[in-house]
Amino acid sequence: MSKELLELFQEAYSNLELFPLMEKNEMEKFRVEYGDDLIADLNQLVEDSPNGDSKIIFTGHRGCGKSTLLAEFSRQIQNKYFVVLFSIADKIEMSAVNHINILFAIAVNLMSEAEARQVEIPQSTKEALYQWFATRTRTEELNLKAEAEIGFDLLKLISSKLKADAAVRDEIKQEFERKISDLVARINEIAALIQTATKQDVLVIIDDLDKLDLGRVNEIYKDNIKALCQPNFRIIYTIPxxxxxxxxxxxxxxxxxxxxxxxxxxxxxxxxxxxxxxxAQPRPETIKILGEVLQKRIASELIAEQTAEKIVIYSGGVLRELIRIAKECCRICLRLIRRNSAESIIIDDNILFQAINKIRNDFSIRLGRIDIDILQNVYKQFIPNDPKQPEFLDLLHGLYVLEYRTDETWYDVHPILIESLKNKGVIHVE
Incomplete structure (x- = not known):
C-alpha cells in the first residue's frame, strides 16, 4: 500500500465533509467566489430597512450553499451591525422546534453574544435578565441554581437544556403560549441594551430552519409568522x-x-x-465554479479532468450533491488502496460509475408509484402537473427534483435519477 497515496485520499476525504464554511480559515481554504449578487440583495434589504426591523426570508435547495453564504454575509457586515448568527439545529432538537423556542433561542443567543463580546450592560440589569432566564427554565430550578452557584456559565447551561431537555422546552412553551408578547418584550429589551452599549443595530440570522420537516415548517410559518415578526430588530429566517x-x-x-x-x-x-x-454542452461558467470547488478539495493528481466535469454534471448544480458524489468516489478509492495495495489509483470514470450507482440506489429505494409519475411529468414538461401536491413538495425538499430560475422558474429531475427512470422504461433518453 502506498502510504503517500492513502494520505492524499484521506486528506481529500476529510476536505469533502458536508459542512458549511463558517470559520475564516475554512473560507480562505475552500470558498469559491460566487453568490455576490445574493449578498448584495441581502445587504440592500438589511441596510434599507425603513424602521430597522425588517424580517427577511432566505431560501433555496438544501445544500445549495446558503449557510456558507450567510456566514460570508455576516462576516462582511459585522463592523456595521451587532450580528448574531446561529444554527437552530445547534440549539434545539429539530423535531421539537416551534415558534416559541425559536424566539427563546434568539433571546439566549443575543445575551450569550453580548457576554462573549463583553458588552457593557449594567450589572443589576444583567442579573435581572439572568434571573428571568433561570425562572423560565424552572423545571429543574433547584439543580439549575446549584449548578450556577458552583461556577457554571448560566447561559451555556440554559442553552444545553434548551437543546436536550424536553421538560425545559415544555416549560417554556407553557409559559409563553398565551403571552408571546411578554417573551418578545424581553427580547426587545436585550436588543435595546446591546444597541445602546455598542451603538450598532442588531441583526439576527437563524440558519438551518430550512432543514425542518415540511409539516413542522407549516406549523411554524403558517400559524405563527406574526409572532416571529414581532421583535423590533432585523432578522433573517431560512425556510425550505x-x-x-x-x-x-x-x-x-x-x-x-x-x-x-x-x-x-x-x-x-x-x-x-x-x-x-x-x-449537449454544459454552461462553462457553472463548470468553472463547481470545478474550482473540487480543485480546492481534491489534489489534481487524484482525479481525471473529464471525470471531474462529469461529477459537476451529475450534481445538478447543487453543491451538496457535488460534495457527496466526490466523497463517495474517495471512499471507493480508499477501500481499493487498502484492499489491493494499489500504488496508483485516481478517480476516473469507472470509480465515478460505482459511486453514482450507490447514490442512485439510495435515491431510488424510496420512490413509490406516485413519485415516479411525478418525476416522469417533470422530466417531460419541466414542471409538475400540480406544484402544490404534497408528494411533489417532498421530492423537491429531498432533491429528487431540482428547481432552476431564469426568466421563468422550471424544474428537472436530479441527473442521477434519470438513468434509473430510463431503466424502468418511464422515460426515453436520446
Whole structure:
C-alpha cells in the first residue's frame, strides 16, 4: 500500500465533509467566489430597512450553499451591525422546534453574544435578565441554581437544556403560549441594551430552519409568522424552498415580510432542455465554479479532468450533491488502496460509475408509484402537473427534483435519477 497515496485520499476525504464554511480559515481554504449578487440583495434589504426591523426570508435547495453564504454575509457586515448568527439545529432538537423556542433561542443567543463580546450592560440589569432566564427554565430550578452557584456559565447551561431537555422546552412553551408578547418584550429589551452599549443595530440570522420537516415548517410559518415578526430588530429566517410552492404560506410570508424573500438558486448546468440533446454542452461558467470547488478539495493528481466535469454534471448544480458524489468516489478509492495495495489509483470514470450507482440506489429505494409519475411529468414538461401536491413538495425538499430560475422558474429531475427512470422504461433518453 502506498502510504503517500492513502494520505492524499484521506486528506481529500476529510476536505469533502458536508459542512458549511463558517470559520475564516475554512473560507480562505475552500470558498469559491460566487453568490455576490445574493449578498448584495441581502445587504440592500438589511441596510434599507425603513424602521430597522425588517424580517427577511432566505431560501433555496438544501445544500445549495446558503449557510456558507450567510456566514460570508455576516462576516462582511459585522463592523456595521451587532450580528448574531446561529444554527437552530445547534440549539434545539429539530423535531421539537416551534415558534416559541425559536424566539427563546434568539433571546439566549443575543445575551450569550453580548457576554462573549463583553458588552457593557449594567450589572443589576444583567442579573435581572439572568434571573428571568433561570425562572423560565424552572423545571429543574433547584439543580439549575446549584449548578450556577458552583461556577457554571448560566447561559451555556440554559442553552444545553434548551437543546436536550424536553421538560425545559415544555416549560417554556407553557409559559409563553398565551403571552408571546411578554417573551418578545424581553427580547426587545436585550436588543435595546446591546444597541445602546455598542451603538450598532442588531441583526439576527437563524440558519438551518430550512432543514425542518415540511409539516413542522407549516406549523411554524403558517400559524405563527406574526409572532416571529414581532421583535423590533432585523432578522433573517431560512425556510425550505418547497414552502414557496404552497400558495397560502407563500402569501403569508410575502405579506408579513413586505415581499422580502431572497432565493438562492441552483447553479444551472444546462439551459432548459439542452441536456436532452445529443452532445449537449454544459454552461462553462457553472463548470468553472463547481470545478474550482473540487480543485480546492481534491489534489489534481487524484482525479481525471473529464471525470471531474462529469461529477459537476451529475450534481445538478447543487453543491451538496457535488460534495457527496466526490466523497463517495474517495471512499471507493480508499477501500481499493487498502484492499489491493494499489500504488496508483485516481478517480476516473469507472470509480465515478460505482459511486453514482450507490447514490442512485439510495435515491431510488424510496420512490413509490406516485413519485415516479411525478418525476416522469417533470422530466417531460419541466414542471409538475400540480406544484402544490404534497408528494411533489417532498421530492423537491429531498432533491429528487431540482428547481432552476431564469426568466421563468422550471424544474428537472436530479441527473442521477434519470438513468434509473430510463431503466424502468418511464422515460426515453436520446
Amino acid at each position: 424552498i418547497a414552502v414557496l410552492r404552497e400558495t397560502f404560506i407563500s402569501t403569508i410570508l410575502t405579506t408579513e415580510t413586505n415581499d422580502q424573500i431572497v432565493v438562492m438558486p441552483v447553479l444551472k448546468i444546462f439551459e432548459k432542455g439542452k441536456n436532452r440533446l445529443p452532445h
